[in-house]
Amino acid sequence: MGPDIQRRALSQWTRTTTISASRGEILDCEGEVLATNGNVFKVVIWPKQMGDSDRERIAAELSRLLNLDYTTVLKRCTSEQYQEIVLKRQIDAATRDAVDALKLGAGVGTVSDSKRYYPMGSLLSQVIGFTNVDNRGQAGLELSYDEYLSGTDGKQIAETDSSGNLLAYGTREYIEPINGDKLILTCSSVMESYLERALKEAVEVNNAKSAQGIIMDCRTGAILAISSQPGYDPNDPPRSDMELLNQLSRNRIAADVYEPGSTFKIITLSAALDSGAVTKNSSFFCPGSSNVNGESIHCWRHAGHGSQDLTEAAENSCNCAFMNMALSMGKEKFYDYLYAFGLGSSTGSGLIGEASGIVTHEKYITDNDLARIGFGQSIAVTPLQLCSAVCAAVNGGELHRPYIIDRIVDDKGATVFSADTTPIRRVISESASKQVREILQSVVDNGTGRNCKIEGYAVGGKTGTAQKYDEYGRVDQGRYICSFIGFAPVNDPRFVCLILVDEPQVSSIYGSTVAAPFVKEVLEDVLRYSGVKPTEGGETVEIPDVSGMSAEDARAALEELGLSAVCQSNDEIISQLPAAGETVVKGYQVMLFTGIDPEDEETEQKSYVKVPDLKGKTPLEAYDMLRKLGLVLVTETDDPAGFCYKQDISPNNVVEVGREIKAFFRFEGQDE
C-alpha cells in the first residue's frame, strides 16, 4: 500500500484511546507526600463514530449533564479534524456513571483521569506550584520539572468496523503509560511548617505586607524550607485573579532582589578577615559619619560608636567600620570576594524564575559606592543568594550550590537523578570562617542580635534593616525590609535561617525587633526537631523517670527541676521524650505520653469539625471540601450533576469526623 493509503486505512480501521500516565508525586525528604493524584474520570468523544442522526442528541445530553455549552459540544461532535476529543476532564465517579447510563453509543466514552491533590495544602506552595486542568505544570516545580512529572501517556489501539464497534476477533494493542517520576525534595515539611508558622506570625505581629524565609543546610547547600507568606492553597489557586495568583505563587526568595542592608556585613566581614585587611584586633573609630571623597556618609547611629574593636563593630553593626573595611580592601579585591560568594549571578538552584541580583560592574562605581556596598547598600541580591553566601561564610569557607531536588525516582523505583552537594569554590579560609562565626555569635550574645538568643544553643547572626526604593530609584520613606539571618550551632553550623519582613508597620523598625525573634523561633524548633542537643550555656539537668506517675505528679516533678512538660491527658504516663537519664538544659520541654484506654479510643480519636456550606458547589467540589475535613459526601444517585442546593446538616453545625453529609444537586432553574 502506498503510504498515503496506508495511513488512511490504519486510521479508519482502528480506534485509539489515550490512557493518561499518572503524574509523579512530590515528596519531602522524609517521604511525606506534598503532591499526589486523586482518581477522577474524563469524557471522551470520537466524532467519526457517531451516527449522523445521533450527533444532536449526544450534544444535547452531554451538554446538559456536563454543564457545557450546547453549540460548543455540537461543534466538537461534528468535528472532522480530530479522531478523539476530550470533552470534559476531572469528573467524579457519579457523573461518569451518569454519562455511561445514557448509552450514547460508540462515539462517547469515559476514561480514567487524574486530578492533582496537595495533601499539605498551602505548605511549600510557591516551591511546588500547581497544575492546570490538563495536569500540566503551571508554576513552581510542577512547571520546571513537568517533563519528569508528567510521564508518557499510553494508548489502547483497537480494531473496529466502520461504525467504531470493536471487532470480536480484532486485535487490541495496549501501550502501557509510563507514569511520571517522583520528585523527592530536600525540604522537610516539618521544618517548612515551623518556618511558615513563624512567617505568618511575623506578618501578623508586625502588620507587614509579607514575609519571606529560607532555611538551608550550610554543610551541603540543601534547601530545607522556603516560603513566602501570605501563600495560597495550590488545591484551589485563585485562578480568576491572575495578578494575585502571580504574586502569591512567586517564589520571592529566589525571584526577588532587594538591598540587603546590614545582613550583608557578614560578607564584608568575611572578605576583610580572609584578605587580611583587618584582624580581630583591628580597631575602628566611629564619629557618626565617614567622609568618602568629600561626601559624608552617616552611620545609622548619628552620635557615633566611638572606638571599637572588630567584634564590637559587628555587634554595633557600625556602618563606618564596614565602610572602612571595604575601602581598605579596595575595589578589585572586594569585588573578587563578591563574585566568589556567588553574588551577581544566579545560584543555579533550579528554582523557577531565579534572579541574578545587581552588582554594578567595578568600572562604573566610585569609592562612595564601594563604601556603601560595605554595609549592604548599592547592591541588590536575592534572599537565596545572601543565604547561600552566608552559608559559605560560616561553614568553613566553601560555597555550595543551593539545591532543592534531592532525588528523582521513576515509577519502578529506579533513581533517575540524584543530587549531591556541589561545592563550587572555596571563598574564605577555614580560620577566617571560624572568626566570622565567633564574631557573629558575639552579635547575638551581646549585640544587635540579642533577640535571637536561644537557651542552651550557640547561635550566630546578623540583623539588617534596608530602605526600599520607589520606582524612580529614590529612597521611599517609611518603607523598610527588616531581616535577620541566623545560624546554629556556632561550632559546627548546620542551619542557616534568613527571614525578611517586608514593610512592617510598627513603631520600632529594626531587624533586631521585627525579624530576629522569628528566626529564633524557627531555629529553636529546627534544632530540637533534628536532635541537636543543647550543650552550651545554661544549667543542665538530668531528666528523671516519670513513667508510672500521673500526669499531674510528673509535671510537678519536672517543674521542680526547672523543666516544663506537655502532656495529652491526665492519665498515667507510659512514655516520655527525651528518655530518663538524658541531660538537657533547664527550661527544656519534656513530652509526656499517656496510655490510651481501649474503651476511650473512639472518643479519643474523634475530633469535631464544622460542616461547610456546600451551596452552589458541583459534586466534585463538594466532595473535595468534605474530604479535606474528613467528612463523607453522599449524593442522590439519580441526578448527580448540577449544583448543590440543599444539604441535610446545615453549615456551621459541628459534627464528628467521618460523618456522612447528604447533599442534593440540581441545575439552576430546575424544579425541586
Add this chain to the structure above:
Amino acid sequence: METAVRKTAKRTVTLTRHGFDFPLFIAVVAICAFGLVMMYSASYYYGITSHGDGLYFLKRQAIFFGIGMVGLFLLSFVKFTFYKNGVINILAYLGVLGLTFLTLAFPPVNEAKRWIPLGFFNLQPTELGKFVLVISLANIMSRRVNMQNLIVGIVPCLIVLVVLCIPTIMQPNLSMVVLYALTTYVMLYLGGTKRSHRLLLIVLGAVVLAALIMLKGYRSGRITSFINPESDPTGSSYQSIQSRIAFGNGGLFGQGLNFSRQKLNFLPERENDYISAIIGEELGFVGMLGLLAAYFFLVWRGITIAARCPDKFGKLLAGGITSVLAIQVVLNIGVASGALPSTGQTLPFISYGGTSMIVFLSAFGILLNVSRYTEVVSKNAKRSDE
C-alpha cells in the same frame, strides 16, 4: 469475418444438434460457486449489522442461483431459432420497455428508480433489457438487410437502442445506457457495418455521453473525483478511495479468505458493485488474475461459439451475449480498481443481486443452446474447409 458472414447467409443452413458444451457449463458453475463463497465472505459482516444474520445474503443468493440454474437448463433446451420469431421478439422488447417505465412509478432507492419491488426481491428490468436488446439487434441484422447502408442497416438498430434508453436514462441509470450502447456497437461491428459509419457512431456516442454527464451535477462530480480522488474523500470519492484501500491491503497474494478489513462496512456495496475489491483484498492480485482468466475462458468460448455457428442470427446472438459479459466485467473491475469513473454494474455470476444472477445464467443457457448447433470442425477438417 465479414465475408464469412455473407457467405453463410447465402448458403442454406442446416442446423444439426450435437452434445452439450460441458466446458462452458462447468466454467459458469465454477465461477458461480466461487462467487457464492466470495459473496458470502464479503457480505457476512454486513449481514450481521444490517439484518442480524451473517447468512442473509448467502441464503438469498443461493436461491437466485438455483432459479438461475433452472433457467439455464430450460433455455439450453429451447432451440435458439425460437427467438427469431418477430412477434415474440417485439413482445419481449415492449415488455422490457414497459417494465423499465414501470420502475419510475416506485419510490426511489438511493435517489434512483431502478427496481420493481416484488416482495421477495426487487426486479431490475434493465438487466433483462441487456439480452432483449441483443436478441432484437440480432433479429434486425440477420434479416437480410444491407448492413453497409446507414439508413437501412444502422438506423433501425439505433432506434431500438434509443427507445430502450429513454426510460433507462429517466431512472437515471447512465451506466446501463453506456452498457447498452457499447453492446450495440459491438453487435454492429459483428453485423458487418462500414468502418466509417462506426467512426461516426463513436463520435455521436461521445457527444451524447458528454451531454448526459453535463446534464446532471453528480455525474460531473464523479468525473472530477475520478480524476482527483482527494478532492472529496468523504463524499463522491469515498467509494473509490475505500476500494483502493482494499486492493492495496490485498497486495500480491491477498489477506486470505475471510480476512478483508474493508468489508467491515468501510467499503459500501461490498457484496455488490464493489465485490471485486473484496476479492482483491482477500485473494490479492494473483486471485484477481485467476478470476480474469476464468472470465476470459467464458469470452473465448463465446467467441468460438459465435464463429462456428452456421446461422447468422445464432452468431450475432452468441456474440452479443458474450460481449455483454465482457463489457460488464471490464466496467465492474475498471470501476473498482479506479481505472474508470464510478458507475454501478455488477460482476456477472458473482455480485449479489437476483435479477443479474438469474438473467445471466439464463442468457448462458441460450448460449449453451447455440453451442449445440455449431459446426463441429476437427483440426484437420478445418483447414480443408477454408
